Amino acid sequence: MNKAAQLWAFLKRIQEDDFVVLPLKTRSLIAIGKVVGNYQYQDGRHTRKVQWIKDGIPRSVFGQDLLYSFGAFMTVCQIKRNNAEERVKAILDGKPDPHLSGKKVKPAINKIQDEIDSAEESLVDLEEQAFDQIRRLIGAKFRGHNLTRLIEAILNTHGYQTYRAPEGPDGGVDILAGYGPMGFDKPRICVQVKSGGVQNDSVVRELEGVMSRVGADQGLFVSWEGFNKTAIGNVRDGFFKVRLWDDKKLICNLLSCYEKLPDEIQAELPMKRIWVVVPEDE
Numbered sequence: 001m002n003k004a005a006q007l008w009a010f011l012k013r014i015q016e017d018d019f020v021v022l023p024l025k026t027r028s029l030i031a032i033g034k035v036v037g038n039y040q041y042q043d044g045r046h047t048r049k050v051q052w053i054k055d056g057i058p059r060s061v062f063g064q065d066l067l068y069s070f071g072a073f074m075t076v077c078q079i080k081r082n083n084a085e086e087r088v089k090a091i092l093d094g095k096p097d098p099h100l101s102g103k104k105v106k107p108a109i110n111k112i113q114d115e116i117d118s119a120e121e122s123l124v125d126l127e128e129q130a131f132d133q134i135r136r137l138i139g140a141k142f143r144g145h146n147l148t149r150l151i152e153a154i155l156n157t158h159g160y161q162t163y164r165a166p167e168g169p170d171g172g173v174d175i176l177a178g179y180g181p182m183g184f185d186k187p188r189i190c191v192q193v194k195s196g197g198v199q200n201d202s203v204v205r206e207l208e209g210v211m212s213r214v215g216a217d218q219g220l221f222v223s224w225e226g227f228n229k230t231a232i233g234n235v236r237d238g239f240f241k242v243r244l245w246d247d248k249k250l251i252c253n254l255l256s257c258y259e260k261l262p263d264e265i266q267a268e269l270p271m272k273r274i275w276v277v278v279p280e281d282e
Contacts, residue, residue: 002074005074006074006075006076006077007046007076009076009077009078010039010046010048010076011039011046013078014035014039014048014076015035016035016036016037016038017034017035017036018034018035019032019033019034019035019085019088019089020032020033020034020035020050021070021079021088023059023070023071023128024056026248027056027226027246027248028058028059028131028135028226028246028247028248029055029056029057029058029059029226030056030057030058030059030062030070031052031054031055031056031057032052032053032054032057032088032091032092033050033051033052033053034050034051034053035048035049035050036049036050036051037049037050053092054092056226057091058225058226059132059135060135060136060139061091061096061097061100062087062091062097062100063082063087063097063099063100064099064132064136065081065082065099066079066082066084066087066088066097066099067128067129067132068129069081069082069084071125071128071129071132072125082099083098087099126276131248131251134251134254134269134271135247135251137269138150138247138250138251138254138269139224141268141269142195142268143195144167144195145167147193147195147222147224148164148165148174148175148191148193149164150254150265151174151175151191151193151220151222151250152164152175152177153261153262153265154250154253154254154257154261155175155177155189155191157257157260157261158257159179159180160177160178160179160183160189161177161178161179161180161181161182161183162175162176162177162178162183163175163176163177171210172192172206172207172209172210173190173191173192173210173214174191174192174193175189175190175191175193176188176189176190176191176214176216177189177191186217187217187218188215188216188217188218189216189217189218189219189220190207190210190211190214190216190218190219190220191219191220191221191222192207192210192219192220192221192222193222194221194222194223194224194225195224195225196224196225197223197225198223198225198226198227198228199221199223199225199226199227199228199231200227200228200230200231201228201230201231201234203221204221204227204231204234204238204242204244207219207221207242208238208241208242211241211242218240218241218242218243219241219242219243220242220243220245221242221243221244221245222245222250223244223245223246224246224247224250225246225247226246226247227244227246231244232244254269258271
């Protein structure tokens, strides 16, 4: 029934000039576009032409209530609650989400329609919800040099001995990490950590120069707000030399070793592991 309803919505309910919101699975970004064509069946696929307006808006820009709705399990789902369309338009215009700026969101007037909308959005991706909560917690408690401290703790759980540069100018080196009991064994890693701004390919190349200067074999570049398309496109060519972590990869690595982290880190990031049933469509 869900599949039939989604096909019907794709065919009949979606109209030209409607906005399309697409949460990206591999990066912590949301793409927004506009429908510019009618339904077509091409090569065995149901299609609608979309013009992408923004191909990567950070999830942190949107209020948590919108993120809950965007995380609906159904691929095709109309989001109407909490003045969603007007808030998305404001974000596209470069304005802050009114929900985050402290302004009250106008409630839905039609209670029956609101219940219908709520039912359509009720099945949410709990994993993505958890990522959003962890992302906000890290963003609040590990800003600036504190993010470097968190990365160092993750590396320590994997058996690396580390040197963390003091806060302030670091000459392109935030962390040096070496394997083994003394940290003299390979691999030797040079780490650069950026808590603000989308990083481009040129700063990644600068890290390679620093690696040569300090005698590192590999490099790790951590950018909380991610990397631009050029930097991501060059990941394959530098696979054996430099790795890139955005916020999502950082969180995945954090979760993989959470139980081994120091008590003070766990106290600042209190979490527990839970199990949920995956819907059959997954």
